[in-house]
Amino acid sequence: MLNVVSYNVHECVGIDGRRDPERIARLIQELDPDIVGLQEVDFSPLGGRKSHQLNYLAAATGLHPIAGPTIQRADAEFGNALLTRAEINTLELHDVSFPGRQPRGVIDAVIACEKKTVRVLVTHLGLHARERKHQVELLLKILGRDHERRDCTILLGDINEWRPQGFAIRRLNARLGRGISARTFPSFYPVFALDRIWVSPRAPLIKKTIPHHRLARIASDHLPIRAILDLSNGIRY
Numbered sequence: 572m573l574n575v576v577s578y579n580v581h582e583c584v585g586i587d588g589r590r591d592p593e594r595i596a597r598l599i600q601e602l603d604p605d606i607v608g609l610q611e612v613d614f615s616p617l618g619g620r621k622s623h624q625l626n627y628l629a630a631a632t633g634l635h636p637i638a639g640p641t642i643q644r645a646d647a648e649f650g651n652a653l654l655t656r657a658e659i660n661t662l663e664l665h666d667v668s669f670p671g672r673q674p675r676g677v678i679d680a681v682i683a684c685e686k687k688t689v690r691v692l693v694t695h696l697g698l699h700a701r702e703r704k705h706q707v708e709l710l711l712k713i714l715g716r717d718h719e720r721r722d723c724t725i726l727l728g729d730i731n732e733w734r735p736q737g738f739a740i741r742r743l744n745a746r747l748g749r750g751i752s753a754r755t756f757p758s759f760y761p762v763f764a765l766d767r768i769w770v771s772p773r774a775p776l777i778k779k780t781i782p783h784h785r786l787a788r789i790a791s792d793h794l795p796i797r798a799i800l801d802l803s804n805g806i807r808y
Contacts, residue, residue, distance in 0.1 A: 577727035578795035579610040594790040596631035607654040608693035608727025614648035639678035657682040667709040669702040687722035694728040726769040733763040747771040753781045755794040775801040
């Protein structure tokens with residue numbers, strides 16, 4: 572079984588305004604994942620608990636960290652991240668930014684997991700429809716660049732698409748198969764399915780979990796989405 576999570580941690584700032592990586596770490600530990608794709612992680616080297624959030628979360632969970640900063644200034648680093656139980660075999664960071672909008676990127680890693688070679692991509696698409704269209708087209712090209720055989724490809728992300736038949740969802744479903752989704756935003760009263768998981772080829776979905784307890788509702792403005800998958804065969808879910 573493979574336990575995967577996508578989670579927009581909102582710089583570890585909860586809906587109560589507190590910046591508290593410990594709450595995020597506790598929630599990740601509770602979900603007990605093999606792979607976690609994170610968005611809105613603060614990597615800033617500013618000292619104190621509010622900075623180096625990825626290092627803190629990796630140490631707290633025992634997972635291997637990969638940073639994918641999209642905003643890099645002298646006083647700030649911010650972006651996507653990947654945590655895994657397995658070591659990273661190969662890694663690429665791709666820029667999918669749209670001119671005039673906030674920089675966006677994709678973490679593209681290959682890991683060995685359950686005796687299989689798994690390609691994992693983590694991303695966070697933009698807020699504007701034209702921006703997302705541009706980013707999805709680039710993401711599809713990135714997916715097509717890998718000519719080596721992989722047993723499985725997993726895409727984890729905050730897609731920022733609230734329309735079930737929006738362009739981003741339709742295009743990614745067409746390429747990777749129907750994604751795993753649930754209402755994750757806003758965390759205190761989830762209405763929109765912004766956070767999604769795609770698995771190709773489509774593996775059996777054993778369990779989908781979206782925690783709704785108090786810790787999950789306050790730790791970030793998004794809820795995490797978790798999928799437990801059986802990669803032993805290609806049965807569709």
